[in-house]
Amino acid sequence: MNSSSKPSVRRDVPLPSPASDEVWGSDSIAEMLRALKIPFVLLNPGSSFRGIHDSLVNHLGNESPQMLVVLHEEHAVAIAHGYTKITGQPLAAFLHSNVGLMHGSMAVYNAWNDRVPMLVLGATGPVDAAKRRPWIDWLHTAQDQGAIVRDFTKWDAQPASVPAAHEALLRAHQIAMTAPRGPTYVCFDAALQESKLPSRPVLPDPARYQAPPPAEPAAALVQQAAQWLSGAKRPVILMGRVSRDEQEWAQRVRLAETLNAQVLTDLKIGAAFPTAHRLHAAAPGFFLSPQSSAVLKAADVVLSLDWWDLGGTLKQAWGSEAVGSRVIQASVDHHSHRGWSQDHQGLPPVDIFLQNEPAPVVEALLRAVKPRQAEVPARPPAAPAAAQGADGSISIAGMAQALQRAFSGRKPCLIRLPLGWAGDLWDFEHPLDYLGYDGGGGIGSGPGMAVGAALALKGSDRLPVAVIGDGDFMMGASAFWTGVNAGVPLLTVVCNNRSFFNDELHQERVAKDRKRPVENRWIGQRIGDPEPDLATIARGQGQLGIGPVRSPEALDAALAEAVQAVLKGASVVVDVHVTPGYTPSMSSGMTRSHDDSDTKE
Incomplete structure (x- = not known):
């Protein structure tokens, strides 16, 4: 979609105004x-x-x-x-x-x-x-x-x-x-x-x-970076904040394949590289998994393409040790760094700093690197994820499996994924397969961002899907009214664990550190007594509300109904009661002690 085009949506047409010179x-x-x-x-x-x-x-x-x-x-x-x-x-x-x-x-x-x-x-x-x-x-x-x-x-x-x-x-x-x-x-x-x-x-x-075009990287720095990458024994590329452009996606794949470099991606930002590719070294996450950390620490040369929080990521892998890899950074993000907000994250050690956006750096490196012949370690297969919790409830993995069945033969765009989502549950093969998180990490942004993305996708071959938490839904639910009013199709699946679960884990961590009862972690966190009726809230805004879906057996039918309704132009919310839980790396990254900030996970 170019800057002058827009999707066709319902418009309130005003009466014409009388002619006037005023x-x-x-x-x-x-x-x-x-x-x-x-x-x-x-x-x-x-x-x-x-x-x-x-x-x-x-x-x-x-x-x-x-x-x-x-x-x-x-x-x-x-x-x-x-x-x-x-x-x-x-x-x-x-x-x-x-x-x-x-x-x-x-x-x-x-x-x-x-x-x-x-x-x-x-x-x-x-x-x-x-x-x-x-x-x-x-x-x-x-x-x-x-x-x-x-x-x-x-x-x-x-x-x-x-x-x-x-x-x-x-x-x-x-x-x-x-x-x-x-x-x-x-x-x-x-x-x-x-x-x-x-x-x-x-x-x-x-x-x-108009805004200036992207600047070309300095030739001497590109040549030095290309020499390091071409001669590396274990190069790793961190695919960070990049565009949704298909040609730039293809160039990133070509660079990784030319170098036989292992690649890591991140769930905080949109799809940047095909996750099923042989060079994609570990499932993406909101924090590094032990496998990702091991891959990164083993690298002798790291190319960061505007990776979000390069300093913190290197610290996750190296802990209190000095970073032993040569680091090449391509980013202009420092131009937005200032003192009030700490969104600039940790200051990374960098050996070559290319003050450029990723796309022109990738293009320049493709002209300069030499093909690197090397064996790349195969990515260990993921352990099969349980579709049900121990109590027979629907796990997030089970919900992901049901979504894949519901989307068979179609091209969904995952606008948002919840914090409990594991990176190995879904493979991304296109820049529009996944859009990333919201930037600031607050609650309540999911519904509005889902409506906006669905607005942009209207009339395309993409099925807009937002998978959000119940807290996010409750804080932002009235955003869906705008989508319905404009006639924008959208599927929203609520992973409803009836809790502000992230904070349950924080309270559990504090209780353990202080030797207090972890059984009390739920107090002040649970969304219950009464449980909000999310499907009714959706119906009150003109959406199709389905649920709550409490059993794996009912999930496929609910999602099949929802997908058919979206294909006919509806906005649909499916309330799915899921088993509370995070991946181990997510739980560890979110709740680590502040006193452990300079030690390895």
Whole structure:
């Protein structure tokens, strides 16, 4: 999908406005959004941007961009986030005044950490206090509104004129789309929006304000890296934050095959390399497994293609020892590192630092490396996963097996997977097979991101599927209404363990360390008495709600019904009661003691 195309969704068609020579400030701002080819604007209505709202409806006809209404500001950003993970192109999310910006700030933080571009737009004021309505305009005006999100956006502005608003939108788009990508914020004065202009402003041409193309890596550094990789005994490639582009996927596979290099991938980010490939050395996870750690520690040369948390990953493998591998890093992520958030992760030891995005580095290395002939250790087969828990309940592995049966002959896109998912349950063979996690690690982003990704996939040959936890569903459930309202097909499977289970493990760890009863770990964690009826919540928003499914015997029929409904255009939620549990590496990585931070797992 290119930047000017969009999926066909249901649109509210406004009555045509009478012809007029009058031009308002917000009309010109709306025209600039159209010129930037923003297909959708996500918003929860707010009086601070009522001028722009009117212009989108009555001046532009609610088309290019089209408004999609959300029921919570956090969902506006999350839907934009999910859409861009598929297309690479940004949407706009409007957040009402300071209060809406505070509502949406968690989702902005997710987009920031996931390095996803978007235009976060807002409004304030009137800035001129003499123009404010009593009490409410004062509550919804901030002296420096951008400060709320400044530490986790790439840039922000509050333009004071229409030409300045044009420039702010152009710059915000350009900066958001320049790697490392991320959200930008532009705040419009309410009075500026509602001001009548003496004439129609001339719009700048967005084609002259595009983000720069990826920079080519330094030739001397590429040659040195190629020499090390070609001469390595045990090279390992860490496939990190890369694009959804099929050609770039094929180039990464070709580089690994030319070097006969073992490859590791990560469940926190989207599919980057075929996991069933002979060179894929271990199942991906949210943390390194013992097998992954062993592969990484045995490497004499490591090529990191914008791997998320390279420093922490090397530390997982090497512990308190000095990293014995030569490390080649290809990343521009350091341009977004700053002091407020520690999302930059640990500082890795690097021997060759290529300040470039992964794609041009892979392309340059393919021209420079020499084929490496070597035997690559076969990946040990995974132990068969039990389809049922000891009590006869549905395990997450059993649910994965049932999903594979339900999708037979079709191409699903796994938009999200829960923390209890093991990397060997599903093989990824295409960049759209899996989209990764949310960036910031908060709860409640899954439904919105699922709707956004499904919006981008509408009309494609992909079946959009989100597998999320019950806590995530409950926090973000109202995001599904927007998808139903827009007519977006989506299958959501809730792995319902009736608990904030991650924190049960944390409480168990603390209790063990303090020699206290681990049996109490569930208190303050369980979602029960009563158990929320997730299928009823789904039906209340116009979805097909199925469940709760409690037995393996009922699961296949439930998923078959759900898939058929999605193929006919429905949004479906299947509530599956699963056995609580994580993989050993996930449990260990999430609950390790803070005092053990500099020792090997």
